[in-house]
């Protein structure tokens with residue numbers, strides 16, 4: 049295993065862990081996803097689709113539907129709007 053794949057494997061595990069933490073504990077959710085974002089950028093590990101849905105690219109907070117964000121379905125895509133005004137669109141099959 050090369051150095052790079054080894055690091056990206058660890059990075060993926062840490063990102064998964066941080067998102068789990070964010071789901072369980074709303075108090076640390078925002079700092080957890082910010083850290084996850086940093087790791088993802090540093091090690092060039094993209095967030096998976098299910099993670100992107102719950103993360104605001106604009107202000108970097110963890111999105112909780114009905115609390116700080118709205119999830120709507122519009123013409124075959126999910127539109128996620130954050131309280132900061134950030135919008136994200138996801139196509140689904």
Ligand SMILES: [Zn+2]
Nearest residue numbers: 104107130132
């Ligand atoms: Zn936002």
